[in-house]
Amino acid sequence: MSLHDLPAVHQECGDCPIRHRAVCARCESDELARLEQIKYYRSYQSGQTIIWSGDRMDFVASVVTGIATLTQTMEDGRRQMVGLLLPSDFVGRPGRNSAAYDVTATTDVVMCCFRKRPFEEMMSQTPHIAHRLLEMTLDELDAAREWMLLLGRKTAREKIASLVAIIARRDASLSLRRSKGEMVVDLPLTREEMADYLGLTLETVSRQISALKRDGVISLEGKRHVTIPDFDRLLEEAGDDTDGGLLI
Amino acid sequence: MSLHDLPAVHQECGDCPIRHRAVCARCESDELARLEQIKYYRSYQSGQTIIWSGDRMDFVASVVTGIATLTQTMEDGRRQMVGLLLPSDFVGRPGRNSAAYDVTATTDVVMCCFRKRPFEEMMSQTPHIAHRLLEMTLDELDAAREWMLLLGRKTAREKIASLVAIIARRDASLSLRRSKGEMVVDLPLTREEMADYLGLTLETVSRQISALKRDGVISLEGKRHVTIPDFDRLLEEAGDDTDGGLLI
DNA sequence: CGTGTGCTTGATTTGTATCAACCTGAGTGG
DNA sequence: CCACTCAGGTTGATACAAATCAAGCACACG
Known part of the structure; x- marks a missing residue:
């Protein structure tokens, strides 16, 4: 390449x-x-x-x-x-x-x-x-x-959930598929880049991704490919207003 | 009033x-x-x-x-x-x-x-x-x-130092007094408001202000009136590039 | 097959939050 | 004028979340 x-x-x-x-x-x-x-x-x-x-x-x-x-x-x-x-x-x-x-x-x-x-x-x-x-x-x-x-007040778990939610939301808005059911996202960042974005260490990022997986909030295939069975559940975990806040 | x-x-x-x-x-x-x-x-x-x-x-x-x-x-x-x-x-x-x-x-x-x-x-x-x-x-x-x-990567001490530095810098730019020596600032915020700005609790804000005072980085008269004997020292404590970065 | 990058997981430490007590000064009302 | 109250602030003891230190895994690549 x-x-x-x-x-x-x-x-x-x-x-x-x-x-x-x-x-x-x-x-x-x-x-x-x-x-x-x-x-x-x-x-x-x-x-x-x-x-x-x-x-x-x-x-x-x-x-x-x-x-x-x-x-x-x-x-x-x-x-x-x-x-x-x-x-x-x-x-x-x-x-x-x-x-x-x-x-x-x-x-x-x-x-x-x-x-x-x-x-x-x-x-x-x-x-x-x-x-x-x-x-x-x-x-x-x-x-x-x-x-x-997010940086000032959210917990590590909420930070990760927020990041996944934001990426998923953007993907959905770009491809215009408004899927009611499960959403699928590819994380465009390495764990370290996520850590730099979220004000965490890469170890904490890794642990919290594992935790969200363990709790069924997301599921992973490989290290980057994420499936979100229930987007509202993810938003709850993100600590966001559940109404979605689509201000656009 | x-x-x-x-x-x-x-x-x-x-x-x-x-x-x-x-x-x-x-x-x-x-x-x-x-x-x-x-x-x-x-x-x-x-x-x-x-x-x-x-x-x-x-x-x-x-x-x-x-x-x-x-x-x-x-x-x-x-x-x-x-x-x-x-x-x-x-x-x-x-x-x-x-x-x-x-x-x-x-x-x-x-x-x-x-x-x-x-x-x-x-x-x-x-x-x-x-x-x-x-x-x-x-x-x-x-x-x-x-x-x-600041929110993602600075320590509590650095956050406080940064806030004081920013307020001092703004005051200086408004009043146009470019004092080489000591600077004097009145904090326009309560401890709680500072905490909300810096992503801390008010107790931590109070503790770190006390610490900066104890270490001679600032001195206090009352709760709001701050004297900065050495602005470069304050910038060091803030973790900022020492060159001041006056991008304006 | 070895090497390295990205990632996970575990043990321990540490900085900040939390819980709690107390201080100070300004304003209030008896 | 003094006792009271209350908001804003300080300080101490303890708890806890995330950082740090450390080991090892998985996969891609030369």
């Missing part, structure tokens, strides 16, 4: 998989044409660091396919993941030129990049982009605040 | 204390005039709840004076503060009509409110407001992510 196996992507915005969710979602066809001119794709292998915290950033980008993480690291090596970047998520901050976090590909990732200058120019001229970016940023802020509750 | 003692505020935007920092910071005088027409002030007493989570929100607002908190509460009563609202901070989310968090005044607070509909209309017409709001939201997102690191 070397770099050369990754497809040399060249795609029309019209049939882009994230066309209706990304920062360009609201663009008219003429605006899209302008974006199309300044965009370029980049591929990253699983495990590769896309951006180092502190680095000069002269582009912004959307995740097209794959999953990346946003992490902060303290001097002594303690790490905290502060965001999970899924297809359509936006990377980079207009108006700032150095990265605040490490961005790492946890699967093979394809990004749709824009050089920062032209993108900022376009943003100031086409309100559709700025407006969509505001909307996406507000969503991320809500997600970050939900995560603050 | 009843409601009637609070001044009936009526102010020109031109000499508003948050004119250059709030959502209206970038507005031209004609835009400001329009805003002036749709704005109104509201006052809240210390301790009063400004907005309940889940409530219908038909206005957005800026904090003019005072301090408010944003908190989330779990069914069993566990609470996590997810934001501290200082003068110029924005409350409410254009494009959503129910509140996601409780907003509470921790001091007497004056808010500059706009009915949501007219504000959203103005936003779609004047890019200056939308642009400034994006900028503020991105800043809040960064702050939330910094807090995620």
